[in-house]
Amino acid sequence: MIEDGLLFEPLAETGEDWNAPGTAPSGDAALYLELDGWEGPLDLLLDLARRQKVDLKAISILALVDQYISYIERAEALRLEIAADYLVMAAWLAYLKSALLLPKEEQEEPGPEELALRLQLRLQRLGAMREAASRLLARDRLGRDVFARGAPEGLRIDRKNDWQCDWYALVSSYAQLKARNEPVFHMVRERPVMTLDSALDRVSAMLGVRLDWMELREFLPRQGDLRLQRSALASSFVAALELARQGRAEIRQEEIFGPLHLRRVAA
Amino acid sequence: MTETPDELQRAVEATLFAAEEPMSAEALSQHLQGADVGPALSALEAHYRQRGIRLVERGKRWQFQTAPDLAHLLRREREQVRRLSRAATEVLAIVAYHEPVSRAEIEAIRGVQTSAGTLDVLMEAGWVRVAGRREVPGRPVIYATTPEFLSHFGLASRRDLPGIDELKAAGLLDPVDDAYDDLVTQSSPDAEDATEEGDELDAAALENPEQSA
């Protein structure tokens, strides 16, 4: 297949038979317009190859190169922005041709045969897709050759909702609503407390009895509600601070968070 | 009915099928190079008489259409099971406990605006109906529950709805927030008096069904 595929002999009769797609040769001025008509250099190459009127497998790469380069050279009015790709391809093909003509031992990797074969494979693939596209377009197409119903009634699906809710959801929702919307009363429970006044009385009375240091806790009631004891602690502490401020007592603490001691200031 | 349609029948059949509007015999004939389409139309009409589609003539114009006994196929209802949203459930509960009730009253009880769609859903479900208008300025529409509501929820009457005390006893008031509920529970005896005094007799009775029973 490789040997079949690369006929290095240029085919004599292919020289003048490959003008632009579907146009008669009408002078070089037409050529630049024709480049617009190609879908890129590969497309042009494929078209030139087709004009060899042989199977793509049996294409002459050398002849193709000559045809391509000659075509590009004749397209004098090339618009550069369109032509750049074509010129790159032309340069590459010129390189390929010279490599193919060189003695084999002087060649680098990849060898020109490989490059030529790859080019041929690409052309085959593009050719296959071009062929497939035209066969696809020639099918019986809906809206051109075959037609759907012109005025279908249409199927309508009316969605109906089957709403679900159960007794529990209903009732608990009402309960939550009630709970949420009850007016909120802030009530402070009546709690056993020792007022600051009574703490002041109590602490100053006890200071009067004792002369040396006493721990604050010794001023507190020993029994009763825990909440009352806590209240008494707080009140007695504030009472002690008040007595110290008035100069009637001294406060001492050995360490942070240590026990708090106080004693009467001798008047 | 045995037939292989002839070419003219096939042509008429395809032309009428693809046509965007009914076609008269004349128009058909013109479309088909002046062919005499009468026999073809008759044959097709007969052929389709047993089928799911018919070839019919309406005002001298021919068209295919669905067989009348299958018209229901063109319109299908699809039931979709959907759970009522929380908002809709609340509104339903308010209507049930306080009916008849206006939208403004529902909003006052819920403490939030209620979209019209919510009441629509409840009416679509068949559980709530418009029960007239309240004879106050603006004559607002008032809503009430339906017999379907009672049967859906398995209630003989609205008096079967549990009262607020029963809800409490069942612990239905608890789950929101314990600390918050503690406060509510402690304050509720007073609160109920306060909120109920202005209510309609009906609603008040519902709150304590055991008293009214």
Next chain:
Amino acid sequence: MTETPDELQRAVEATLFAAEEPMSAEALSQHLQGADVGPALSALEAHYRQRGIRLVERGKRWQFQTAPDLAHLLRREREQVRRLSRAATEVLAIVAYHEPVSRAEIEAIRGVQTSAGTLDVLMEAGWVRVAGRREVPGRPVIYATTPEFLSHFGLASRRDLPGIDELKAAGLLDPVDDAYDDLVTQSSPDAEDATEEGDELDAAALENPEQSA
């Protein structure tokens, strides 16, 4: 051909006739209360084979359409079919025969950049869709054809693409690199045999061309 259609056939016939879009057997069945529509579809397909309209399956979806041999009678004055540029036609063919395929792969075959507009045109026509991304570096978007593509071009499935078996067998849907490697590693006469040996294998591979590549 003698037949009186049974009720299910009539229902399937009426439904597909009225439908605005092709319907899958599943959608039909769902529309007809879960009926097994397979036998009815086969019977209808056979019944209509001789007529001016056909029942055809396109990409697993069923539709009625006019018989192709009547095209000359039905062509309208206005062209309903979008005219595709040559580039768009080629890209469409490449997507159809190679799907799923990335833009880079399309460009490798065509040897030119594909303007974004070309794929847009095909997607707008509803024939090509984005079919995800290929899990390779860069995660390129890959494209595939749609059921509408099959419908439009009268293909029951992608296996009906003209010449796809031959192209597959000849290795013409494989990338150049693979084809080259095949040619180089195998002696050339065997290479052709090797690619032709398993038609079924190839057809299966078509479903997932990236696996076969």
